[in-house]
Amino acid sequence: MIAVTKTFPAEDVVRLAELSVVEIGENRDQEAAPKVTEVARLGATVRWHFVGQLQRNKTRSVAGYAEMVHSVDSVRLAGALGAGALGRDRLLQVLVQVSVDGDPTRGGVGAGDVLRVAEAVAGERMLRLAGVMAVAPLTWSPRAAYERLMEIAGGLRADHPAATVVSAGMSGDLDAAVACGATHLRIGAALLGNRPPLG
Numbered sequence: 001m002i003a004v005t006k007t008f009p010a011e012d013v014v015r016l017a018e019l020s021v022v023e024i025g026e027n028r029d030q031e032a033a034p035k036v037t038e039v040a041r042l043g044a045t046v047r048w049h050f051v052g053q054l055q056r057n058k059t060r061s062v063a064g065y066a067e068m069v070h071s072v073d074s075v076r077l078a079g080a081l082g083a084g085a086l087g088r089d090r091l092l093q094v095l096v097q098v099s100v101d102g103d104p105t106r107g108g109v110g111a112g113d114v115l116r117v118a119e120a121v122a123g124e125r126m127l128r129l130a131g132v133m134a135v136a137p138l139t140w141s142p143r144a145a146y147e148r149l150m151e152i153a154g155g156l157r158a159d160h161p162a163a164t165v166v167s168a169g170m171s172g173d174l175d176a177a178v179a180c181g182a183t184h185l186r187i188g189a190a191l192l193g194n195r196p197p198l199g
């Protein structure tokens, strides 16, 4: 379980760490980068996951703190993140974000392009291809979406057996994700409370 702490302060990350919840997710570098610094200053050690849409001009910053990046959805982004990781001398675990319905607006690559992006990740010296991630489309049942994601994950493992991570499931659909075999859940509101609407 990854606790997604976006909109919540560094102090809440420290509280989670005191409860041994040390896998922490953020979705925007602008918010995450200062929070990472603040959490370290407060003396807590956690592992950061970057779960949001990633812009290429933020890859160097994210490579400086993330252990795992869940949201690589293009060959160009894989290249930029690979360069960032090399520049920071940090080895990153990387998931290919999949759009299970093929609609790219929420991020993610269509099923037919997963392998191409995965090969680009695998070709970067400081990136390790760890698996796939998806957000369930609003128009699909979570069960159908995550079953489809599991199929895509299985297809990828045929070529990349070490890519065993399936990051699926948020507060509203974590039961379906667990039932389908997700290995990683990204939970925000159900742990931390409702977020204020984004301004």
Ligand SMILES: *Cc1c(COP(=O)(O)O)cnc(C)c1O
Pocket: 004, 006, 027, 051, 052, 135, 169, 170, 171, 172, 186, 187, 188, 189, 190
């Ligand atoms: C915010 C966020 C989550 C957590 O969502 P909740 O509904 O609060 O559990 C999971 N994944 C991503 C990509 C997010 O941006």
